[in-house]
Each structure stands twice: as C-alpha cells, then as structure tokens.
Amino acid sequence: MxxxxxxxxxxxxxxxxxxxxxxxxxxxxxxxxxxxxxxxxxxxxxxxxxxxxxxxxxTIVFCPSSALAKPGDYVARDVAGIPLIAVRGLDGEVRAFRNACRHRGVQLANGHGCARALVCPYHGWAYGLDGSLKSIPHENGFPDLDKATRGLVAVACLQSNGLVFINQNSEENIEHDVSSLPKLIPxxxxxxxxxxxxxxxxxxxxxxxxxxxxxxxxxxxxxxxxxxxxxxxxxxxxxxxxxxxxxxxxxxxxxxxxxxxxxxxxxxxxxxxxxxxxxxxxxxxxxxxxxxxxxxxxxxxxxxxxxxxxxxxxxxxxxxxxxxxxxxxxxxxxxxxxxxxxxxxxxxxxxxxxxxxxxxxxxxxxxxxxxxxxxxxxxxxxx
Ligand code: FES
Ligand SMILES: [Fe+2]
The missing domain is CATH 3.90.380.10 (Naphthalene 1,2-dioxygenase Alpha Subunit; Chain A, domain 1)
Structure with a gap:
C-alpha cells in the first residue's frame, strides 16, 4: 500500500x-x-x-487496532493461506506470530478471544503473550531443548492509525510502508x-x-x-x-x-x-x-x-x-x-x-x- x-x-x-x-x-x-x-x-x-x-x-492490514483492545485479546486467521495470530501483550504492544506450536505444529487458537497465555490444545506447551515459550508439561522428556529458542515465530507487525499491519516478508520495511498512509481510523x-x-x-x-x-x-x-x-x-x-x-x-x-x-x-x-x-x-x-x-x-x-x-x-x-x-x-x-x-x-x-x-x-x-x-x-x- x-x-x-x-x-x-x-x-x-x-x-x-x-x-x-x-x-x-x-x-x-x-x-x-x-x-x-x-x-x-x-x-x-x-x-x-x-x-x-x-x-x-x-505490508497489509490484518485488523483494526480496536479488535485487540486489551492485553490478551487475539485474532487468529489465515493471511494468504498462512495461519497467523496477532495478540496484544501485557505491555500494550501488538505482536503477530505464525500460528503454530513449536512442538508439533498445532494451531494455538482460532478466531478471536482473550487469553492470559497461548496454550497449545495438543500437549499444553504454553506461550506468553509476547510469544516466549513459558512452560512444557513433563519437561524432563525434552532434556536437550532450549526454551529460549523455541518461542513462537514472529511476523513483522505494526499498529498505526487505528489499524494493525503485518508483513510476512522479513526483508520488507513495514514502518516505511505505513508511514505515508493518511489516518483512516481516528x-x-x-x-x-x-x-x-x-x-x-x-x-x-x-x-x-x-x-x-x-x-x-x-x-x-x-x-x-x-x-x-x-x-x-x-x-x-x-x-x-x-x-x-x-x-x-x-x-x-x-x-x-x-x-x-x-x-x-x-x-x-x-x-x-x-x-x-x-x-x-x-x-x-x-x-x-x-x-x-x-x-x-x-x-x-x-x-x-x-x-x-x-x-x-x-x-x-x-x-x-x-x-x-x-x-x-x-x-x-x-x-x-x-x-x-x-x-x-x-x-x-x-x-x-x-x-x-x-x-x-x-x-x-x-x-x-x-x-x-x-x-x-x-x-x-x-x-
Ligand atoms: S503440538 Fe503443541 S504441545 Fe504438542
Ligand atoms: Fe453495490
């Protein structure tokens, strides 16, 4: 745009x-x-x-910012065939991730809602609203796993002018793309x-x-x-x-x-x-x-x-x-x-x-x- x-x-x-x-x-x-x-x-x-x-x-519009009004609010849906999830963190920031668990790939949520953490429905790996992997049930089954490297995979995301924008191409500059748009949602x-x-x-x-x-x-x-x-x-x-x-x-x-x-x-x-x-x-x-x-x-x-x-x-x-x-x-x-x-x-x-x-x-x-x-x-x- x-x-x-x-x-x-x-x-x-x-x-x-x-x-x-x-x-x-x-x-x-x-x-x-x-x-x-x-x-x-x-x-x-x-x-x-x-x-x-x-x-x-x-860089494309994902949803209006007001769809993610408070911490924990999320919207999960496909974007061009790729399942993504955008969520507002406890710090007020909106982040977007590929909507797939880092264990065996199950989607963490569907549609929209509000959650304190993103918990995988398959085995219960739990991610913070910032995407970090917080807990693994029976963690002793994964002796070599480094939780710090297994957070959700981030997608470029920017909240601006009442809209949440995402860009799945890490080489593109989302800020540049959004900067000259007029304010559409006051x-x-x-x-x-x-x-x-x-x-x-x-x-x-x-x-x-x-x-x-x-x-x-x-x-x-x-x-x-x-x-x-x-x-x-x-x-x-x-x-x-x-x-x-x-x-x-x-x-x-x-x-x-x-x-x-x-x-x-x-x-x-x-x-x-x-x-x-x-x-x-x-x-x-x-x-x-x-x-x-x-x-x-x-x-x-x-x-x-x-x-x-x-x-x-x-x-x-x-x-x-x-x-x-x-x-x-x-x-x-x-x-x-x-x-x-x-x-x-x-x-x-x-x-x-x-x-x-x-x-x-x-x-x-x-x-x-x-x-x-x-x-x-x-x-x-x-x-
Ligand atoms: S696939 Fe998510 S916890 Fe196993
Ligand atoms: Fe018409």
Whole structure:
C-alpha cells in the first residue's frame, strides 16, 4: 500500500464541491483508460497462487487496532493461506506470530478471544503473550531443548492509525510502508462487531463490487438508489490505493453551509481501497473494515470489523448505527448475489475478458497495480 510521491487526498469540502459540480452537470469522475482483464485471472489456480505470493510479500492490514483492545485479546486467521495470530501483550504492544506450536505444529487458537497465555490444545506447551515459550508439561522428556529458542515465530507487525499491519516478508520495511498512509481510523474508535463469511466468488470479483457506483440504479433499485445517485462518484488515488466517494441525496443539505466547516457524516460514504485486499468504508456513526482472504480461485472469506466512536452508554445513537447497518446489509446481500452470479458467469465461456470502463477507474487501478506486482513476481522467480 505504498503511498510515496503521491498527492494527498482532497479535503471533505473539495470532495463535496466536486460532487455538486457532478450533480449540476449530470457527470461523474472518469478515468483515462479502460481495461480488459482476462477471465482466466479469476478462475485459474496458478494465478491465485501467484496472488497469494504477492499478499505474503507485502505490508497489509490484518485488523483494526480496536479488535485487540486489551492485553490478551487475539485474532487468529489465515493471511494468504498462512495461519497467523496477532495478540496484544501485557505491555500494550501488538505482536503477530505464525500460528503454530513449536512442538508439533498445532494451531494455538482460532478466531478471536482473550487469553492470559497461548496454550497449545495438543500437549499444553504454553506461550506468553509476547510469544516466549513459558512452560512444557513433563519437561524432563525434552532434556536437550532450549526454551529460549523455541518461542513462537514472529511476523513483522505494526499498529498505526487505528489499524494493525503485518508483513510476512522479513526483508520488507513495514514502518516505511505505513508511514505515508493518511489516518483512516481516528483515535477513540472501539469494536462494535466482527464477523466472517464465505463468498462463493474470486476475491477480486467481490472487491470490484465495492469500487464503482455505476451499478447503483440497477443492482440496488430499492435500497441504495432511492437515497443515493446512480453513477456519481469522486475517485481519488493515493499511492496504489483509491478512495471512492458515494454521495447520499442528503448532501444537498450542505449546499448553503459554510463550506469550510462541514461534516460529511451521513452525507456520503467514503470507500477506501487499501491495495490489494482491504476496503474501509465510512457509514453514519461508524466505519467498516473488510479484509478479503482468498481461499481458492472461486472462494473468499470476508472478515468484517465494525468500529465506532460512539460510547456504549449512548444507546439511542448506537441503535441508529445498527439500523443503518441493517439497511447497508440489504445492499450488501444484493452485491453478493451479483458477484456470485458473475463467478458462475465465468464458467459460461462467453467472455475472454471482463471489461472495465472509464467510470470503473478504481477497479482499473487495482488491475494495473496487480499486473505490475505479477510482473515483479515473475522477475523475482527468474521467469
Ligand atoms: S503440538 Fe503443541 S504441545 Fe504438542
Ligand atoms: Fe453495490
């Protein structure tokens, strides 16, 4: 998610002004190139393997920091096919490890929870929250074992701007990669909800549905379309990443406001695509962090984290957040049905490529950058 040498994102005021220009002129942001992506790139095992290698070699978002709010909180899941666990230590630091016991390799935990130590379910080797091997039952059976050398295997991990980043490639500099990202999750946000679900589609097909507003009228006829606009988005690039602004019709309430002092909460949704596989969206009173974990070429596990700065005592405000999320979930189901249909459509043999036009520019950027990463991988492998 490199952002070096790129311009900063527009201010809210500038985005709103650009949206008003589009409303008044019946226009939308357009990119300067279209793109044809071969259908084999959505259904080939070899391509998926290569994409997993790319994910394994990069700095990527693991989860929001608020999913690991207190010492002992952990999240364990696969990242590009590799089981990892991130845990907050007693010293407040978040660390990540390969999720495998140093005895005979069993995973120490699954999903999320809070623990005082990571204890292997097989024979009970126990690791501290800092990954050090603390105890071995019947230790006299391992006379030559040096516990100091058998802690969990660390993975580079950094907490920054409300997110936990990891990098499985020890040669990469995670701090450098994260340093120029804008602050996406403000301080004080806490976790409201997390869940994961299987989507029967390639991870890119699923991702693409979040990155354009060209389908609002047709796909979301009775959900988003009545309160938003069809094909009206502001699309910005920051490094390999993109931000797409989807205005709600309530944005008209900002027409005569002092433009230097506006809040876009409840007036638009920003969708941040953090290349390659993470989407962060703003909703009224909350944000959603979605990590797409490819399972195979036609299956994706979607990990969703809902975070908010609303205090738990503010029940009326929280109720309205959950009402809003129920509404958003209806639209998300519509997207899922379309995306899964698109995956089946790949099998029809009708298309050699999927076509992305000038309105779908954030998707074009995804494929441009993936193609560049694929070329880099080929070079590294000496092909
Ligand atoms: S495999 Fe973990 S204690 Fe044996
Ligand atoms: Fe959609």
């Amino acid at each position: 490199n952002t070096n040498n790129e311009k900063q994102l527009l201010s809210d005021t500038e985005v709103v002004q650009r949206i008003f220009d589009h409303i008044d002129n019946a226009t939308t942001d357009k990119g300067n190139q279209s793109w044809k992506e071969p259908v084999d790139n959505y259904r080939s095992k070899a391509r998926l393997e290569a994409e997993l290698k790319i994910l394994q070699s990069r 301080d004080g946000y806490r976790l409201l909800n997390l869940n994961s679900q299987i989507v029967k589609a390639n991870w890119k097909l699923h991702l693409e549905s979040s990155l354009e507003g060209y389908h609002i009228r047709q796909t979301h006829k009775n959900t988003f379309f009545p309160v938003q606009y069809d094909n009206l988005t502001v699309v910005e690039a920051f490094g390999e990443n993109s931000r797409v602004a989807f205005p709600y019709q309530s944005i008209e309430g900002l027409r005569h406001k002092n433009q230097t002092d506006i809040s876009v909460d409840g007036r638009l949704t920003y969708v941040y695509h953090l290349f390659p596989n993470v989407v962060i969206s703003t909703f009224p009173g909350c944000m959603q962090v979605v990590v797409l974990e490819p399972i195979d070429e036609s299956t994706t596990r979607q990990h969703s984290y809902l975070v908010s700065d609303i205090d738990e005592n503010q029940t009326a405000l929280l109720d309205s957040v959950f009402e809003g999320q129920k509404f958003a979930a209806k639209g998300a189901i519509e997207d899922l049905q379309i995306v899964q249909s698109a995956q089946r459509g790949l099998l029809s043999g009708a298309n050699e490529f999927l076509e992305f036009g000038l309105f779908e520019t954030a998707i074009v950027r995804l494929h441009v950058h993936l193609a560049r990463e694929m070329a880099r991988l080929d070079k590294t492998c000496g092909k």
